[in-house]
Amino acid sequence: MTESPVPPPPPMHHDSPIYRRIADRLRDQILSGALDDGDRLPGENALMAEYGIARATARQALAVLINEGLAVPRRGSGVYVRLFRPIRRHGSRRLSREQWGRGRAIWDSDTPGRAYAVDEVDLRREPASTPVSRALRCDDVWVRHRRYSVDGRPVQVATSYFPADIVEGSAITLPDPGPGGVYARLDDLGYPPVHFTEEVRARMPQPRETASLDLPAGTPVIVISRIAFAAGGVPVELNEMALDSASYVLQYDFDA
Amino acid sequence: MTESPVPPPPPMHHDSPIYRRIADRLRDQILSGALDDGDRLPGENALMAEYGIARATARQALAVLINEGLAVPRRGSGVYVRLFRPIRRHGSRRLSREQWGRGRAIWDSDTPGRAYAVDEVDLRREPASTPVSRALRCDDVWVRHRRYSVDGRPVQVATSYFPADIVEGSAITLPDPGPGGVYARLDDLGYPPVHFTEEVRARMPQPRETASLDLPAGTPVIVISRIAFAAGGVPVELNEMALDSASYVLQYDFDA
DNA sequence: GAGTGGTCTAGACCACGAA
DNA sequence: TCGTGGTCTAGACCACTCC
Known part of the structure; x- marks a missing residue:
């Protein structure tokens, strides 16, 4: 030239x-x-x-x-x-009693026909932090942290908190809580969840979330904070989830 | 070496x-x-x-x-x-019949005690695009686009689609649909909404959304796609919303 | 006017992936 | 090996805010 x-x-x-x-x-x-x-x-x-x-x-x-x-x-x-192939997460149906009542994992309803896995499980008992103790109205909690993957890719990290005085000694404190998951065990303990509230936010991930979900830049996380209540309004679980927003569509159904 | x-x-x-x-x-x-x-x-x-x-x-x-x-x-x-002062948007309560049945705007339940306004309203009748016609099962739609602001700052843009053969000639095709909003008018027309489904996603905004919501960098949008159904499962509205994720917390309640 | 962030150039060395 | 993106330097001019 x-x-x-x-x-x-x-x-x-x-x-x-x-x-x-x-x-x-x-x-x-x-x-x-x-x-x-x-x-x-x-x-x-x-x-x-x-x-x-x-x-x-x-x-x-x-x-x-x-x-x-x-x-x-x-x-x-x-x-x-970049591609977008979301998982459809059905807000209420997935938590219906029929799911865990029959010993089925909640995830079966989210990922029909797809391979999902719990990658990492971390269990510990600890004093409740201020927000946790406010939600669960107790001082000591069992903490279940785990990561879920679908088709070999991490899509969600979740941390559940349970009142220690309720779940102490149950399979909830073990890596594998058994058929039907933790909700079936809460039922065994006499505290079947009957009501849920979910708070949903979206924001850019923090470095820890970026790392554990292997998120590319420009991917927000959907943050869900769910409380499960047993009869009488007794809170029995607080679940803090972070979802890869590129992997999820949340669906909620309700009547007027 | x-x-x-x-x-x-x-x-x-x-x-x-x-x-x-x-x-x-x-x-x-x-x-x-x-x-x-x-x-x-x-x-x-x-x-x-x-x-x-x-x-x-x-x-x-x-x-x-x-x-x-x-x-x-x-x-x-x-x-x-940056600051985070979210609006709590209550998924089901806000759409209960009591809200619009008494001539109250849905937004009253989202922003108690705060100044909110509908900034921009755009109305038109047009042929339904493929996804819209699939959701509403009709060929022509009335489109209501508007922007909502709280405390003087834009927080949401929404575009609603209505089957033209149902709403033609009603106040839904006017800038001000009257007391109770469009759901009260659908009731007048004999199509009161009885059921809703919401799909929730999060992603980074497109330039148009960045502009109309005045979003700073690093702010995702929460995208909600809601369909309202009248009796018999007849879809009467598709509402596509984009929310400033820094301004919102969504809350959903449901039973097991 | 001084200081701030916004845009842009023209280089450099590096780690990694594919051929 | 070679091309790719990842990091970094050392400048430049501009528009804007605050004083």
Whole structure:
């Protein structure tokens, strides 16, 4: 290529910065389907050449899409369009007594026909922190922390708290709580859950969550805080969950 | 490769990059409360001086926190700790017949004692798109788009679709649907909603949503897709909502 | 006017993945 | 080995805020 001694500076509109215009173009191609799930985006070098920009600027454009969760970078390989294949989590049906009453795991209702696993289980007994003791109205709790994976990929981490004076000595304090899970054991103990409240939030993950869910940049977590109540309004479980938002759709049904 | 007399080479992988370590320190200060809502973070110049790094690196550190939604940059001023003052949106109670049956707006139940407003209203009749026609089982729809603000800040945009053959000529096709809102009008028309399903997702916003909700970087949206059914399972409304996740906590109650 | 964040250039070395 | 993205430096000019 002939290097002109007088490089004519391209007239740049300052409507929006270059990196943003480039990101907008790429986003359009993704959302319109011109670039499909798993397709490779033009890389940093390609953008530098195509638009005559510095590397940092090309990176900035790609960073926009990455932070929006539309693309994922793969080191030594490229930047790719991200996919969204959610699990449908049915808010009420999954917790109906029929589920755990028959010795079925709640997860069977979430992931029909898919391979799910409990990756990690951590159990301990400890004094309740302030928010936990306020929710469960007790001083000591058993804590069950676990991670769930579907099709080999982590999708949720959950930490459950149980009043120690209720569950002490039961299978709830063991790694495997047995058929029907912890709710069936609470039933055995005379505290079957009859009512639930769920609080749902969304936010960007904290580093610990990013690590345990192996989240790419630009992926929020859905945070669910659920309290299970036995008869008489006695709280028997507080469950704090963090869900990979790219893996989930929550469904709730109710009457007017 | 000559053996250097100098110290042990770093094993395999080095620690986190500088910008990430700095971000981690600042994050700890935010989450621990040492830096509170609205406090000013050390700026780019301060970080450059404190850590002896280049400006781009300092920016990178701050960008981490901004993309996590923990901090907001203000041009010409500084970077500040972000606040979280959510609206509690009660999934079922708010849609109970008692709400709209007595001419009360649904929003009264979400924002007790706070000033809320419908900022923008857009009305049109159009052919249903494929997903809309699948949900509502009809070909033409009336579309109500509006934006809600609380305490002067936009928190939600919503687009409702109604089967045109049901609502044509009713106040649902007018900017102000009257006391009790659109559900009271559906009741008048002989199609009172008796059942709802909500699908809840979270993701990073698209530019249009960022603009209309005035979202800072690092703020996901909660996307809710709700279908209202009249007796006999007749769908009478599809409502697609996008909520500022920093402004909302969703609450759902149900029995086992 | 001084200081802040926003954008951009032009280099550098590194770790990793694929061929 | 070579191209990819990941990190980092050392500058520059700009628009904006605050005083």
